[in-house]
Amino acid sequence: MANLLVTGGAGFIGANFVHHWRAVEPADSIIVLDALTYAGNKANLAGLDGVELVVGDICDTDLVTNLLDERGVDTVVHFAAESHVDRSITGPDAFVTTNVIGTHSLLKAAKSVWLDKGMGRPHRFHHVSTDEVYGTLEPEDPAFSETTPYAPNSPYSASKAGSDHLVRAYHHTYKLETTTSNCSNNYGPYQFPEKLIPLFTINALNGRNLPIYGDGMNVRDWLHVEDHCKGIELILKNGRIGETYNVGGGQELPNIQVIEEICRVVDAVFEADPDMALRFPDAPAARGQSTAQLMTYVEDRKGHDRRYAIDETKIRSELGYAPSRDFPEGFAQTLAWYLANEEWWMPLIKRAA
Numbered sequence: 001m002a003n004l005l006v007t008g009g010a011g012f013i014g015a016n017f018v019h020h021w022r023a024v025e026p027a028d029s030i031i032v033l034d035a036l037t038y039a040g041n042k043a044n045l046a047g048l049d050g051v052e053l054v055v056g057d058i059c060d061t062d063l064v065t066n067l068l069d070e071r072g073v074d075t076v077v078h079f080a081a082e083s084h085v086d087r088s089i090t091g092p093d094a095f096v097t098t099n100v101i102g103t104h105s106l107l108k109a110a111k112s113v114w115l116d117k118g119m120g121r122p123h124r125f126h127h128v129s130t131d132e133v134y135g136t137l138e139p140e141d142p143a144f145s146e147t148t149p150y151a152p153n154s155p156y157s158a159s160k161a162g163s164d165h166l167v168r169a170y171h172h173t174y175k176l177e178t179t180t181s182n183c184s185n186n187y188g189p190y191q192f193p194e195k196l197i198p199l200f201t202i203n204a205l206n207g208r209n210l211p212i213y214g215d216g217m218n219v220r221d222w223l224h225v226e227d228h229c230k231g232i233e234l235i236l237k238n239g240r241i242g243e244t245y246n247v248g249g250g251q252e253l254p255n256i257q258v259i260e261e262i263c264r265v266v267d268a269v270f271e272a273d274p275d276m277a278l279r280f281p282d283a284p285a286a287r288g289q290s291t292a293q294l295m296t297y298v299e300d301r302k303g304h305d306r307r308y309a310i311d312e313t314k315i316r317s318e319l320g321y322a323p324s325r326d327f328p329e330g331f332a333q334t335l336a337w338y339l340a341n342e343e344w345w346m347p348l349i350k351r352a353a
């Protein structure tokens, strides 16, 4: 039985992980530490028994130290971050504070409780990071592996790279028992509607434009969040200490193809269910028109990385990881979740308006 502290567990991936871990290890205790920024949402943890939410900042080293010590935490799974690249371009300070200083605060607390005070009691610090630390790829370049040199291009990816290096340093210098995962673009339930898939899905339902950056040919590897959570589970249970593992979805797609799929599936759902037109009368599909008419090209993001791709040979061969969903199946499940959980996303849209 383990005692987990999940940072950022009220955010998108963290909450999915808490749901996943509750299902696979129901006897474990879980404390979520989350500052409930705009991206955090208590509702993401609704219906979960035995999960305690502590509202607090990972930069508060005393708070984290006390939680680790007094609550006998032996496993930290660290998701908390500022995570949106666009926000990092207009306001990078929060990214350096939370992603770099916040991660260092957690590492200091873990070292003091588990190593300095705990005389090496069994522990694990798992750090969740991104493939964006590797920079951008040309069309013919090989995919990112764990040995690809870091070349972050945005304030977001630079701050995540800084946090990865600190985790590595705490392992090498102090022998803190760490693992790190660098994953590709996630999508699925509970994703805050500023990221491409929930934003475009909800815009399509409400008849709002689908703003496509540049020529729409930026390529990402799309990973369903439940596959990501299974990958983290494998690393926590069987990953080698001090190692990093890349986690991908095996679905390398240009944005335009993702957006066309969203339009196609939304059209199909309206065609199959007459109630959809009553629920979402502003959607073009409610009038029998194509959702694709909402596609609008806008000025490209500053410094927009062209292509990310993940070589997941290491996690596949060492840990038996394999994503279970392709993008069409994963998106159909995601759309069904957003349709069934309008009361979850409607307040978020109203707040942003």
Ligand code: NAD
Binding pocket: 007, 008, 009, 010, 011, 012, 013, 014, 033, 034, 035, 036, 037, 038, 039, 040, 041, 056, 057, 058, 059, 078, 079, 080, 081, 082, 083, 084, 098, 102, 128, 129, 130, 131, 160, 183, 184, 185, 186, 187, 192
């Ligand atoms: P998110 O923005 O949805 O959630 C982040 C959570 O962290 C929120 O609940 C927020 O309240 C919390 N948080 C922020 N600052 C905090 C602080 N100072 N103290 C405590 N809590 C704080 O992010 P996400 O998409 O779930 O991403 C989770 C992790 O996965 C991040 O580390 C991110 O870099 C990484 N990641 C995400 C993706 C993706 O596609 N979403 C891809 C690769 C890596």
